[in-house]
Amino acid sequence: xxxxxxxxxxxxxxxxxxxxxxxxxxxxxxxxxxxxxxxxxxxxxxxxxxxxxxxxxxxxxxxxxxxxxxxxxxxxxxxxxxxxxxxxxxxxxxxxxxxxxxxxxxxxxxxxxxxxxxxxxxxxxxxxxxxxxxxxxxxxxxxxxxxxxxxxxxxxxxxxxxxxxxxxxxxxxxxxxxxxxxxxxxxxxxxxxxxxxxxxxxxxxxxxxxxxxxxxxxxxxxxxxxxxxxxxxxxxxxxxxxxxxxxxxxxxxxxxxxxxxxxxxxxxxxxxxxxxxxxxxxxxxxxxxxxxxxxxxxxxxxxxxxxxxxxxxxxxxxxxxxxxxxxxxxxxxxxxxxxxxxxxxxxxxxxxxxxxxxxxxxxxxxxxxxxxxxxxxxxxxxxxxxxxxxxxxxxxxxxxxxxxxxxxxxxxxxxxxxxxxxxxxxxxxxxxxxxxxxxxxxxxxxxxxxxxxxxxxxxxxxxxxxxxxxxxxxxxxxxxxxxxxxxxxxxxxxxxxxxxxxxxxxxxxxxxxxxxxxxxxxxxxxxxxxxxxxxxxxxxxxxxxxxxxxxxxxx
Numbered sequence: 001x002x003x004x005x006x007x008x009x010x011x012x013x014x015x016x017x018x019x020x021x022x023x024x025x026x027x028x029x030x031x032x033x034x035x036x037x038x039x040x041x042x043x044x045x046x047x048x049x050x051x052x053x054x055x056x057x058x059x060x061x062x063x064x065x066x067x068x069x070x071x072x073x074x075x076x077x078x079x080x081x082x083x084x085x086x087x088x089x090x091x092x093x094x095x096x097x098x099x100x101x102x103x104x105x106x107x108x109x110x111x112x113x114x115x116x117x118x119x120x121x122x123x124x125x126x127x128x129x130x131x132x133x134x135x136x137x138x139x140x141x142x143x144x145x146x147x148x149x150x151x152x153x154x155x156x157x158x159x160x161x162x163x164x165x166x167x168x169x170x171x172x173x174x175x176x177x178x179x180x181x182x183x184x185x186x187x188x189x190x191x192x193x194x195x196x197x198x199x200x201x202x203x204x205x206x207x208x209x210x211x212x213x214x215x216x217x218x219x220x221x222x223x224x225x226x227x228x229x230x231x232x233x234x235x236x237x238x239x240x241x242x243x244x245x246x247x248x249x250x251x252x253x254x255x256x257x258x259x260x261x262x263x264x265x266x267x268x269x270x271x272x273x274x275x276x277x278x279x280x281x282x283x284x285x286x287x288x289x290x291x292x293x294x295x296x297x298x299x300x301x302x303x304x305x306x307x308x309x310x311x312x313x314x315x316x317x318x319x320x321x322x323x324x325x326x327x328x329x330x331x332x333x334x335x336x337x338x339x340x341x342x343x344x345x346x347x348x349x350x351x352x353x354x355x356x357x358x359x360x361x362x363x364x365x366x367x368x369x370x371x372x373x374x375x376x377x378x379x380x381x382x383x384x385x386x387x388x389x390x391x392x393x394x395x396x397x398x399x400x401x402x403x404x405x406x407x408x409x410x411x412x413x414x415x416x417x418x419x420x421x422x423x424x425x426x427x428x429x430x431x432x433x434x435x436x437x438x439x440x441x442x443x444x445x446x447x448x449x450x451x452x453x454x455x456x457x458x459x460x461x462x463x464x465x466x467x468x469x470x471x472x473x474x475x476x477x478x479x480x481x482x483x484x485x486x487x488x489x490x491x492x493x494x495x496x497x498x499x500x501x502x503x504x505x506x507x508x509x510x511x512x513x514x515x516x517x518x519x520x521x522x523x524x525x526x527x528x529x530x531x532x533x534x535x536x537x538x539x540x541x542x543x544x545x546x547x548x549x550x551x552x553x554x555x
Contacts, residue, residue, distance in 0.1 A: 005058045013044045014059045016066050023094060024067055033060075033069040034077030035087045042091050046135040051079055092140065100134070100142040108133060109154045117158030119236040126151050162235065163261040166268060169231055177225045178267045182252040196221050200274055201248055204281045207288040212382040215285060219278045219389050222271050232272055243269035276479040279390065283468060283481045286386055290465040293375050293458075375458050383461055384413045391476040392464070395485060399472050401429040405460040412453065419450040426451045431463030 005014075016024070016036060024036050040063060041049045049055055052074065064071035078084060092098060100108075108130060116129045127147060134141045141147060167175070181197045200218055205211035232240050247255065247270035255263050375383075387410045392403055404427040412420065419442075420426055432440050439455045467473040468481065475481045492499055497507060506512050531539060538549040 005056050010058060010062045014040050014062050016040070016063070019094075021066075023090065029069060030073040030076040031083065032067050033064055033071070033074055034084070035090075036063050036067050037074070038084075038087055039091050039094075042095065042097075046097075046131065047141045048088055048091075095138075097138045097140050100139050100146075104137075104139050105142065105146070105150055108137075108139070109150050109157065112150070112154035113157035113161065117154045118162055119239065121155065121239055121242045123148075123151050123155065126154060130154075159262065162239070163259075163265040166231065166235070166265045167261045169228060170264060170268065171226075171228065174226050174228070175264055178264050178271075181225075181267055182255045182263070184256075186252045188251040188253050195252075197252060200271065204285070207285060207292060209289075209379060209382045212282070212285045212289065212386065215278055215282050216382075216385055216389055219275070219282065222275045222278065225271055227268060227271055227275075231268060240269050240272065244273040275477060279475060279478040280480045282386060282390060283475050283478060286383065286390075286461075287465050287468060289379055289383065290461050293379055294462070375454065380454075380457070383457075384409070387413070392473050393476060393483070394467070394473045395483070396472055399467055401427040402431070402460065402463050402467060402473065405429055405456070406464065409457050409460060417453050420453055420456070422448070422450070426456070429460070429463055431459040431466075432456070 016039075020036070020039055023039065024032050027035055037055055037060065038048055040059070041055065060071050060074055064074075098104075111133060112126060112130060116126055120126055120129075130147060130150060131141055142150070170178070186195050186197060200221055202214075202218070204215055243266050247266040250266070255266060258266065387406060392406060394400065394403060408420070408424070408427060436455065436459050440452055440459060441449055442452055443449055464473065468475075471481070471484045474483045489495075489499065500507050506515070531537060536551045540547055540549065
């Protein structure tokens with residue numbers, strides 16, 4: 001059913017022009033009204049209506065008044081037969097359109113395949129482009145069924161062309177390895193333990209050492225295929241994504257049923273995408289694992305210390321009593337002078353010392369020691385192996401020391417050393433400072449200041465985690481964690497004005513800042529005006545309970 005139209009739409013699209021009135025002059029009654037409606041619909045949509053149901057009632061009334069015919073007479077207009085065929089021919093001749101011939105359909109198919117379908121694989125969007133092309137070429141769009149056939153044919157032709165280009169770029173040995181992924185002896189069950197393809201397709205597990213090692217195996221399996229760089233450089237990302245999606249859900253036997261160029265292209269697209277996805281997953285596992293090491297160390301130490309924790313009250317009085325007793329009898333034994341001066345004696349002093357240890361720097365050093373043990377005994381294996389499969393880079397020389405530190409860790413990864421060799425240059429970075437310094441650097445007495453390898457590794461991984469999260473350090477071959485310079489379009493500088501216009505942002509940074517400030521002032525003013533009116537919120541002077549109070553949800 002046709003939608004309702006407003007007056008502006010009626011005037012713009014359904015008003016008969018002078019030459020259109022002349023065409024209807026020789027016609028009478030329902031024939032004149034039907035002809036006028038066909039003409040205006042064709043002018044607006046580029047095709048004829050398929051029946052009365054496509055004509056809005058408002059449009060019928062509007063056109064009927066213009067031609068001087070009662071709108072009710074439209075029921076007498078015949079929607080099939082020689083009369084409407086003649087009317088269609090007249091309208092096509094007047095507007096310069098023609099029916100879509102076999103030759104036209106072939107040309108449209110070729111045009112779609114070459115200009116649309118190599119970059120767009122969604123049939124509905126290809127269909128829209130076909131209708132636009134028909135209008136530009138003054139061709140009346142064919143019937144819906146024929147349009148669907150043209151679209152399918154164009155998509156098929158484009159796919160054949162693209163897959164032939166991709167396969168031509170594959171070295172012979174790479175093509176053989178791709179075929180081996182879906183060989184006859186490969187099981188269709190995606191859970192098959194012996195299937196490399198099933199391993200590559202599998203989703204990552206929870207954050208754990210096993211998950212990290214499994215993802216490293218996947219990455220090495222994909223790299224072992226040896227896809228050439230730039231294989232899909234000139235192929236639209238959405239096309240590669242559609243191939244990847246197809247290959248991900250098809251079993252080896254279904255993939256084998258495709259023509260070989262398509263089968264190889266689907267597998268190559270899957271591996272191309274999975275290479276980036278697995279790299280992203282490994283970076284995220286690294287970030288999560290380093291965080292988990294620290295969090296678990298904090299939790300373990302806290303639980304141990306809290307079990308024995310007791311808060312000692314009156315510490316100032318105790319200190320005064322100890323000082324007074326010590327000054328009064330400086331030469332007598334501690335047990336005879338200090339212990340009697342403190343209520344509770346020796347036990348109170350022990351609790352006081354324990355409280356200081358659990359709250360002071362000793363606590364931090366205990367956490368660090370526990371963290372070191374957790375890293376060395378469990379997580380080190382996975383993190384060190386990550387350095388073999390991930391390549392870290394930075395566009396900022398400030399973070400070069402962290403990258404140099406990673407290179408040092410890789411060089412001595414398999415060595416059984418407590419300290420780095422005395423003559424080795426050990427890069428210094430910010431992660432080694434603060435509370436970590438006494439644990440990283442130690443004085444051995446004979447060899448001077450030495451660097452403890454395991455602690456140095458922990459600090460470096462923590463520094464790497466922080467710089468990855470803010471993309472100061474990025475990973476080669478990743479997508480989410482890629483070079484931040486690639487986030488901008490390649491032509492950004494050349495077409496800066498157009499890109500800013502698309503973002504609806506001014507080129508002048510001063511104007512942008514002024515606009516942002518004004519938005520903030522407006523919103524803060526709105527908040528300031530709304531807060532006093534909220535019955536469930538109370539803002540008071542800062543006190544022990546805090547300045548903001550909310551009523552209970554049940555109120």
